[in-house]
Amino acid sequence: MIDKTDLWIVIIALAIGSFGLRFLFLGLVGDRVMPDWVMRHLRYTAVAVLSALVTPLVVWPAATGGHTDPVRLVAALSAVVVGYVTKSVYGALAIGAAVMVIAAYWPS
Secondary structure, three states: OOOHHHHHHHHHHHHHHHHHHHHHHHHHOOOOOOOHHHHHHHOOHHHHHHHHHHHHHHHOOHHHOOOOOHHHHHHHHHHHHHHHHHOOHHHHHHHHHHHHHHHHHOOO
16 A cells, blocks of 8 residues: 555646646647647647557457457458548448457357
8 A cells, every 4th residue: 555645745746747738738838839840740649649549459458368359450450441541530430340340240
């Protein structure tokens, strides 16, 4: 168990850090025009975060005890291909889900 003093030090440090990061972008930089190269890189933030959240669930899913599942890999690959070709997030989600359901019930 963690000591109460150490716990509060960690909580306060995280609060200060979180406030500092938000204040940096909203308070100090929020009213200024950002350079084009910064805006170009910020466009990819959502894609990077979504990929970082989904990839471990595809490669090491908890449902299989952390072992790689070919069904999830095929569904993820099909979603990536459809998303790349059609440039549609909803199409990629629909195809990925459909492939996942069909492949899960496919007789092997």
